[in-house]
Structure formats: structure tokens, C-alpha cells
Amino acid sequence: MYSTKALEFNLILDKIQDYAYSKAAVTAIKDTLPYNQIDEVSLNLHKSFELKQMIHTYGRLPFVKGFDIYLLITNLDKLDFLSIADFLMIRRFIHMEKSLENYFKSIDPIHIKHLEWIKTFKHSKSQLQHIDEIIKDDETIYDNASSTLKSIRHDLKSKERQLDKLLGEVLTRYQSYLNESIIVMRNGRYAIPIKEGYKNKVKGVIHDVSASKQTVYIEPEDIRQVTQDIEYLKSLEEQEIIQISIALTKKLKPFSTEFISHLDILVELDVLHAKTLYAIEIDATLPNLNSDGNIHLIDARHPLIAKETVVPIEISISNDRNVLMITGPNTGGKTVALKTLGLFTLMMQSGILVPLNKNSQMSVFDQIFADIGDEQSIQQSLSTFSSHLTKIKNMFDKLKGRALILLDELGSGTDPIEGVSLAIAIIDDLKSNKDNRIILTTHYSELKLYAYEHDDIYTASVAFDEVSLKPLYKIHLGIAGSSHALKIADRLGLPKRIINEAETLLSGRQTNLGKNIEKLNKEQALLEQEKEVLEEKSEALDKEIKMYQDKIRTFEKERDQMLQDIKFKATKEYDKLKQEALEVIDKLSKVDKLSTPDAAKLKGDLNKTVKKETKVKLEPLKIGDHVLVTNYGQDGVITKINKDEYVVSVGLFELPFKRHELSKMVVKPKKQEKVQTKYSGSNPSKAPTFELDLRGVRFEEVKELMDKAIDDALLSNTPYIRVIHGFGTGAVRKAVYDYIKKSRYIKSHRYGQEGEGLNGVTVITL
Structure with a gap:
């Protein structure tokens, strides 16, 4: 049901x-x-x-x-x-x-x-x-639907052409007798308007006479035969179309x-x-489904309330607490909350998407019972209370399986003490079946206390603005609300003397139960507010932690990749220089003045050399010392020391190393090479720029020189490289741009501006 x-x-x-x-x-x-x-x-x-x-x-x-x-x-x-x-x-x-x-x-x-x-x-x-x-x-x-139809229509068109010709001739022949030079249709026949005095001058059939009796409409004998032939052919056409329809059917x-x-x-x-x-x-979506009876509607919007006025609500009920009691003022939206939950369940079980947050939980029920509103049966002369009880009685008669039960203002309409007692008995019976889910509304303090005393009952209240005395139509879970009857009566304009008298009576009659519940509600509301603030802060903190973790992972990945690249390129450069030196020595060994033993000694010395320009001293290290990272062949400056761990600034990074991985170094001045790499720019506020001069360089040498320039720029934390390739044939420039397209270290590039060398220079941003 x-x-x-x-x-x-x-x-x-x-x-x-x-x-x-x-x-x-x-x-x-x-x-x-x-x-x-x-x-x-x-x-x-x-x-x-x-x-x-x-x-x-x-x-x-x-x-x-x-x-x-x-x-x-x-x-x-x-x-x-x-x-x-x-x-x-x-x-x-x-x-x-x-x-x-x-x-x-x-x-x-x-x-x-x-x-x-x-x-x-x-x-x-x-x-x-x-x-x-x-x-x-x-x-x-x-x-051509059939050969017969084709023949009939051919004859029909011929007769219609003949009729058109005859009609023209008739108008000419009887022009002097005509009231007006036109052809008209009368009784489905072609006719001409003849003046009444000349009607005997024209042979034919009279089909009509004008209201003034001055005009007679005559079908001339000249066209009657052709008209009859056309009617006959049209009859044949209709019969043939029927035959065609029979065949098609x-x-x-x-x-x-x-x-x-x-x-x-x-x-x-x-x-x-x-x-x-x-x-x-209605901007509906697919909720998460379960068969456990767990319900958690988030941002649920009743589809029959206008989008601009509907207030999203949140409702929860589960197997642990299979009763939800909603309290609060009569105009606060308790009934709307009941209807929203019941209607959403009906829609969802009927294959209709529902307007709520997609993270919501909904469950499937065998039955949905709803005793909502103040529907009295006039024919049966039932009171409001009797009407409610009749519905509840029918529900108990048909109740089976997993049921969703919605009860609006349970126990109302009769003596409060008896109504509350009956309501508690009904709730106790229904909630004993853990497959049932019961959502009810009330404003009785005794029922609120009953809910507090039972762990399997979850409370909620509809929000009410005590300043403006207007309902907010929001559901606050975990809080029991007040009815605000006197405040609402005051807002509706009830005489002030009556409101004052009622407040006096209330202060004398209000039980400790009501006062304690009101105090408990306020404390619980404050706790809920603090909980929301803590949840927001926790969520923000989680986001920041995740952000920093992502940054650390990215940094470590980039650091490892850069160190691998630096090591690979340094080793490659060293092997290349070593090979070139060995080849030179081989050539020199063939010269008469250089003996073979001397050549062997030179080769041995080259194999022992790590770096021509570096002289290493083994001595204690301190912050600010220039050191060589022996594993990578890169130099840097010590920025921190923690026992045996030394933090070294290498290019863009600060990396930790052990003492045995470092050597204090003295760097000799580098000799001038064919291709110069230098800092330029006199303005100290501007970022330094490398300058790479490729004029006179062969196409094949460009890649290697660009690799070295980018490595040096990265290690010295220099963001720009000014590449001079000149105008020439364009071969070197093409090699530079081919390199730029493939390099993952280059962020952007542009031609030189006025005073920078124009199109003979490319400025690269790393």
C-alpha cells in the first residue's frame, strides 16, 4: 500500500x-x-x-x-x-x-x-x-503508381486543357451578353454570368440566379460534354486509387x-x-540506494514549491534510530518535511529522479503510509481525532514488510494527556519492528522528553526566527523545538492583554520538564553550532594538508628528475671530454717527440681526473662553504648543518647530504671557450640573463651547446637565456627552434626586441 x-x-x-x-x-x-x-x-x-x-x-x-x-x-x-x-x-x-x-x-x-x-x-x-x-x-x-492510373491521368489532363480552351472561347463568343467577363462555379459546374435579358441567347443549363434576378448563371452547351468527360475520368481515377490502396494495404x-x-x-x-x-x-539527480532502510536526504527541495522560494532541508534516519521526531511551531514546515521525504520515496521507487544532493542516501520500502493534514470525512461525521485514528487503524490492518510511516501531529485533537499516552503506545509498537521507519511531528513537551529518554529516537526541529517571528522552513537535526504559540499569536494580532495573561499563566504552570527541555535545546543548539565550526575548520585543514602533501610529492619528483638529468648530462659531458683527450693523446703518441711511455702516463692521469678545474681539500665544513657533491659532480653552498647532515643549495633546490658525499672545493677561473656564456644586464633589480652566442656554430653543435646553457642557467637559478643565432642562412635559428619545441625546461620564448638584436636573437624563459 x-x-x-x-x-x-x-x-x-x-x-x-x-x-x-x-x-x-x-x-x-x-x-x-x-x-x-x-x-x-x-x-x-x-x-x-x-x-x-x-x-x-x-x-x-x-x-x-x-x-x-x-x-x-x-x-x-x-x-x-x-x-x-x-x-x-x-x-x-x-x-x-x-x-x-x-x-x-x-x-x-x-x-x-x-x-x-x-x-x-x-x-x-x-x-x-x-x-x-x-x-x-x-x-x-x-x-505511375499503376499503368491504369497513368493512362487515366493522361486523358484527364488532356480534357482539362481542352476545357480551358473552350472556356476562353465561350467568354469571347458571349461577351456582349455577359454581366461580367468571368467563369464561376455553380453546383460543381463551370458557368458564365449572363444578363437576364439575354438568357435565351445562350444554349445550356441554368445552375443559379442572382439575388437581384439580373444575372443568370448558365453552363454553355459548348463545354458540357467536356465537363462530363472530366467527371467520368475523375471517377475512374478514384476507383483506381482504391485498387492501389488495396494492394499497398x-x-x-x-x-x-x-x-x-x-x-x-x-x-x-x-x-x-x-x-x-x-x-x-526540477534539477533532479540519482541518489545512492540501499535496502537497509537508511535515509539521509541532503539539500532536498520539494518539487511542488517554486524554485525561488523552496528551502532545502536535511533529514536522516537509520537502523540504529528508526524514529525521527520533528518538533517546532505549526507554521514552520514540519508537514512539508514529512511530505518531502514521502514524496521523494514514491518518486524514486517509480523511476523518477529526485531534486537533492547526489550524495544523499535513500531506501526502498514495501509500503508507505501517510497520515498528513486535517482531512475530515464529512459523510462519516468524523472529528479530526477520529479521522487520524481511522487512518492509523487502517495502517495497522495492512502493515507488513518494510514500511515508511509518516504521522503528522500524532496524538493531537484530543485531551493532551490521553493523546500523548496513545502516541507513545503507537510509537513503541511501530518501532519494535526495526525494518520500519517512522517520521512524526509533534509539539507536545511530553513526547519531546520521551524522545530524549530513548536512544532509538532521533529528534529534529524546524527553524524559527524569534526576532522576526517568521518560520525559516529549515530542519535542525538533533534538536527539539518549541511551539512558540504565544509569539505567533502576538504576531497575528491577538489583543495584548490576552497575550500578557497567557504569559503569566504559563510562567506559573510551566513544569520543570518544559523548562529543562528548553534549556537542553539551547545547550544542544550551541553544541551543534560549535560542531559545524569545528567541521568547517577540519575540512579546511584537510584541504591544506592535502595541498602541501601534493606540493611535496611534486617537489620530490621534480628534484629527483632534475638530479638524474644533471648527473646524466655531467657524466656524458665528462665521458665526451675524456674521450676527446684520449684521442688527442693517441695522436700525440705518434709524434716523434712524444715517447710511448709518456703517452701512457698522460692517459693514466686523465683516467684519475674527476674535474680539471676543481681542487678538493679534505677539511671541516661550515655554513657558507662551497662544496662539491661528489656523486653528482655539482657544486653548491652549505646553508644548514644538523649533526652529519648538511643541507646544500644546489641550483633551484636545497638538498640534504651526508658528510662523506661532500668535499670542500676551490674553483679555478674557467678558460675562455669559443662559445661564451656570460651574465649580462647592469640593472641589479632585473633577473640575470645568460647569453649564448651561436654565430659561426654548425647546425649539429647547437643541441649540445643549448643543453649545457640550460643546465648552467638552472643550476645558477637564472630564469632567462639570450640566444644569439644571427640572421645568416637561418640554419642555426632553425636548430634553436627545433630544440625549443622538444625541451620540457623551456616555458616560453620570443624574438629580441629593439635594442636586443631583433630577429637575430631569441630570448628563452625557463
């Missing part, structure tokens, strides 16, 4: 019907009932969510209004022939199928998981071809089952399409 009317589910279905294209879909939507199996519910929701994504990407499905031709197709076997209008309806349906097929073909298969059948959908191609061979786009029959009859099958599929798709379009209208 599902209390659909009390939750206004019918109004949702009415809105969905507006999006349907077929009458059959409208009927199916009107008869929608919730599913209670989570697999079916999940499948239907995923279909709608998948279609929603498709519509966002590819647009609405190309349905046409009124495409369900069930009646026509079911009568196809019973009829001898269809009318031209019937054929056109079938063709319109097949054209829609063709448009849908093309739409489905345009969809990326990755978007199709739960609507897999659309991949194989085909329109009724042969049936469409049969119709298109007979009926034109202007909805007339082709002349016979061709379509074998496909009636296929037509019905396609109609069933497309009507079902029309229903899904309508639900999805409504979901887009």
Missing part, C-alpha cells in the same frame, strides 16, 4: 504527463505505481539518469506528437484498404523511427549502458519504401506485429523521456 494522494504524488504525475508525446504514454504515466524491488528501482533510475546525460549532450529525442497509431495498426488485418490519411500516419510514424535511429547512432557507446537496445534499433525501412513508392511528399498518389499487413512491437518500445521510451525531462526541469 502506498499513500500516493496524501503525498500529492498525483500532482507530480500530472506534470510529467505534459512532457509525453503519445496518448498511450500519458495513460501509462497516470497509472504509475512504485516498485518495491531495489534491482528494478535502481535499473529504472539509472535509465533515466543515463537518458538525462544523453539529452544534455545530444538534445531531446525526436518524438512527434500523437505517434501512437495502435488503433490503426490493430485494425490493419480487418480492413480491405487504408485511406491516404492512414498511410500518411504510418509514414509519419516510420519517419519518426528513422529520426530516432539516426539520433541513437550519433551517441557515443560509452554513454549507453542501461539502454543498450537503442544500439540495435532499426526503423521499418521496407514498409516506408512501399509507401514512398506510391504516395508523394505532397500527400498525393504518383501517376496487403503489403503492409504482414508487418502489423512488428509495428505493434515498435510502438510498445517507443511508448515505453516516451514515458522514460517524459520522466527525464521533468527531472531536468
Whole structure:
């Protein structure tokens, strides 16, 4: 059993019907009932969510209004022939199928998981071809639909041409007798308007007389025979068209089952399409489903309340606490909260997406009972209290399986003491079945205390602005609210003397229970506020921790990669220089003045050399010393010392090393090389720039020189390199730009500006 009317589910279905294209879909939507199996519910929701994504990407499905031709197709076997209008309806349906097929073909298969059948959908191609061979786009029959029709229409056109010629001749012949030189139609015949005094001058049949009796409309004898011939030919044409229709109908009859099958599929798709379009209208999405009865609605917006005024609410209920008690003033939105939860569950179980946060949790129930509002049965003369009890009694009679139970103002409408006692008894009985989920509203203090005394009851209150005395329509979980009856009465304009008297009586009668609950509520509200602040701070802290962790990982990755690159290039450079030196010595050994033993001694010395320009001293190190990192062959400056760990500034990085990895160094001045690398720029506020002069360098040498220049710039923390390649043939410039395209260390580049060398210079930013 599902209390659909009390939750206004019918109004949702009415809105969905507006999006349907077929009458059959409208009927199916009107008869929608919730599913209670989570697999079916999940499948239907995923279909709608998948279609929603498709519509966002590819647009609405190309349905046409009124495409369900069930009646026509079911009568196809019973009829001898269809009318031209019937054929056109079938063709319109097949054209829609063709448009849908093309739409489905345009969809990326990755978007199709739960609507897999659309991949194989085909329109009724042969049936469409049969119709298109007979009926034109202007909805007339082709002349060559049959040889007989072609002959009839040929004769008909000939007679019509003959008639046109005769009509012209008649106007000329009887011009002097005419009231007006025109041809008119009277009783389906061509006639000319003859002046009454000359009617005997014209042989023919009188078809009409004007109101003034001054004009007689006569069909001249000259055209009667041709007109009759045309009427005869048109009769033959109609009979032949019937024969053609009989033949075409016979061709379509074998496909009636296929037509019905396609109609069933497309009507079902029309229903899904309508639900999805409504979901887009209300900005609905797919919640997380479970069969455990756990509910957590986040930012839930009642779809029947205008978007600009609806206030999102949050509601939670679980297996540990299967009762949620909502308290607060009568105008604060308690009933809306009940209806939102009940309506969302009905929508979700009916395959309709719901407007809430996608991280929300919803559960599937076998039954949904709702006793909401003040619906009295006048015919049965039931009071409000009796009406509520009748509904609750019916609920107990039908209750089975997992149920969602919504009770508005439980226990109201009678003596408060008896009402509270009855309400507690009902709650105790319902919550004993842990599969049930009970959400109820009340403003009785005794029920609030009852909720505090039971761990399986969760409390919530609707927010109320005590300054403006206006409801905020928000749900605060974990807090019991006050009814604010006196404040509301004051706002509504009740005489002040009555309000004052009521406050006096209340202060005398208010029990310790009510006062304690009010105090507890305030303390709990403060705790909730502090909890929210702490959660926000914790969330912000987690984000910062993650950000710094990401930065550290990125830094370590870049550091390791750079050190590998530096080591690789340094080793490569060293091996190259060593090989060149060995080759020189080999050549020198062949010279008479350099003996073979001397050559061997030189080779041995080269193999022992680590760096020509560096002289290492083994002595204690301190902050500020220049040291050589022996493993990498790179120099740097000590910035920190912690026991045996030395932090060395190497280029862009500060890296830790052990004492045995470092050697204090004295650097000799470098000799002038062919290609000079130097700092330029006299303004100390500007970043330093390397200058690499490639004029006179061969194309093959550019890459190696660019590698070295970038390494030196990176190690010295220099952000720019000014490359002088000149104008020349452009070969060196091309080599420079080929290098720039492939280098991952270069951020940007530009030609030199005025005073920088123009197009003969390229400035590189690292």
C-alpha cells in the first residue's frame, strides 16, 4: 500500500504527463505505481539518469506528437484498404523511427549502458519504401503508381486543357451578353454570368440566379460534354486509387506485429523521456540506494514549491534510530518535511529522479503510509481525532514488510494527556519492528522528553526566527523545538492583554520538564553550532594538508628528475671530454717527440681526473662553504648543518647530504671557450640573463651547446637565456627552434626586441 494522494504524488504525475508525446504514454504515466524491488528501482533510475546525460549532450529525442497509431495498426488485418490519411500516419510514424535511429547512432557507446537496445534499433525501412513508392511528399498518389492510373491521368489532363480552351472561347463568343467577363462555379459546374435579358441567347443549363434576378448563371452547351468527360475520368481515377490502396494495404499487413512491437518500445521510451525531462526541469539527480532502510536526504527541495522560494532541508534516519521526531511551531514546515521525504520515496521507487544532493542516501520500502493534514470525512461525521485514528487503524490492518510511516501531529485533537499516552503506545509498537521507519511531528513537551529518554529516537526541529517571528522552513537535526504559540499569536494580532495573561499563566504552570527541555535545546543548539565550526575548520585543514602533501610529492619528483638529468648530462659531458683527450693523446703518441711511455702516463692521469678545474681539500665544513657533491659532480653552498647532515643549495633546490658525499672545493677561473656564456644586464633589480652566442656554430653543435646553457642557467637559478643565432642562412635559428619545441625546461620564448638584436636573437624563459 502506498499513500500516493496524501503525498500529492498525483500532482507530480500530472506534470510529467505534459512532457509525453503519445496518448498511450500519458495513460501509462497516470497509472504509475512504485516498485518495491531495489534491482528494478535502481535499473529504472539509472535509465533515466543515463537518458538525462544523453539529452544534455545530444538534445531531446525526436518524438512527434500523437505517434501512437495502435488503433490503426490493430485494425490493419480487418480492413480491405487504408485511406491516404492512414498511410500518411504510418509514414509519419516510420519517419519518426528513422529520426530516432539516426539520433541513437550519433551517441557515443560509452554513454549507453542501461539502454543498450537503442544500439540495435532499426526503423521499418521496407514498409516506408512501399509507401514512398506510391504516395508523394505532397500527400498525393504518383501517376505511375499503376499503368491504369497513368493512362487515366493522361486523358484527364488532356480534357482539362481542352476545357480551358473552350472556356476562353465561350467568354469571347458571349461577351456582349455577359454581366461580367468571368467563369464561376455553380453546383460543381463551370458557368458564365449572363444578363437576364439575354438568357435565351445562350444554349445550356441554368445552375443559379442572382439575388437581384439580373444575372443568370448558365453552363454553355459548348463545354458540357467536356465537363462530363472530366467527371467520368475523375471517377475512374478514384476507383483506381482504391485498387492501389488495396494492394499497398496487403503489403503492409504482414508487418502489423512488428509495428505493434515498435510502438510498445517507443511508448515505453516516451514515458522514460517524459520522466527525464521533468527531472531536468526540477534539477533532479540519482541518489545512492540501499535496502537497509537508511535515509539521509541532503539539500532536498520539494518539487511542488517554486524554485525561488523552496528551502532545502536535511533529514536522516537509520537502523540504529528508526524514529525521527520533528518538533517546532505549526507554521514552520514540519508537514512539508514529512511530505518531502514521502514524496521523494514514491518518486524514486517509480523511476523518477529526485531534486537533492547526489550524495544523499535513500531506501526502498514495501509500503508507505501517510497520515498528513486535517482531512475530515464529512459523510462519516468524523472529528479530526477520529479521522487520524481511522487512518492509523487502517495502517495497522495492512502493515507488513518494510514500511515508511509518516504521522503528522500524532496524538493531537484530543485531551493532551490521553493523546500523548496513545502516541507513545503507537510509537513503541511501530518501532519494535526495526525494518520500519517512522517520521512524526509533534509539539507536545511530553513526547519531546520521551524522545530524549530513548536512544532509538532521533529528534529534529524546524527553524524559527524569534526576532522576526517568521518560520525559516529549515530542519535542525538533533534538536527539539518549541511551539512558540504565544509569539505567533502576538504576531497575528491577538489583543495584548490576552497575550500578557497567557504569559503569566504559563510562567506559573510551566513544569520543570518544559523548562529543562528548553534549556537542553539551547545547550544542544550551541553544541551543534560549535560542531559545524569545528567541521568547517577540519575540512579546511584537510584541504591544506592535502595541498602541501601534493606540493611535496611534486617537489620530490621534480628534484629527483632534475638530479638524474644533471648527473646524466655531467657524466656524458665528462665521458665526451675524456674521450676527446684520449684521442688527442693517441695522436700525440705518434709524434716523434712524444715517447710511448709518456703517452701512457698522460692517459693514466686523465683516467684519475674527476674535474680539471676543481681542487678538493679534505677539511671541516661550515655554513657558507662551497662544496662539491661528489656523486653528482655539482657544486653548491652549505646553508644548514644538523649533526652529519648538511643541507646544500644546489641550483633551484636545497638538498640534504651526508658528510662523506661532500668535499670542500676551490674553483679555478674557467678558460675562455669559443662559445661564451656570460651574465649580462647592469640593472641589479632585473633577473640575470645568460647569453649564448651561436654565430659561426654548425647546425649539429647547437643541441649540445643549448643543453649545457640550460643546465648552467638552472643550476645558477637564472630564469632567462639570450640566444644569439644571427640572421645568416637561418640554419642555426632553425636548430634553436627545433630544440625549443622538444625541451620540457623551456616555458616560453620570443624574438629580441629593439635594442636586443631583433630577429637575430631569441630570448628563452625557463
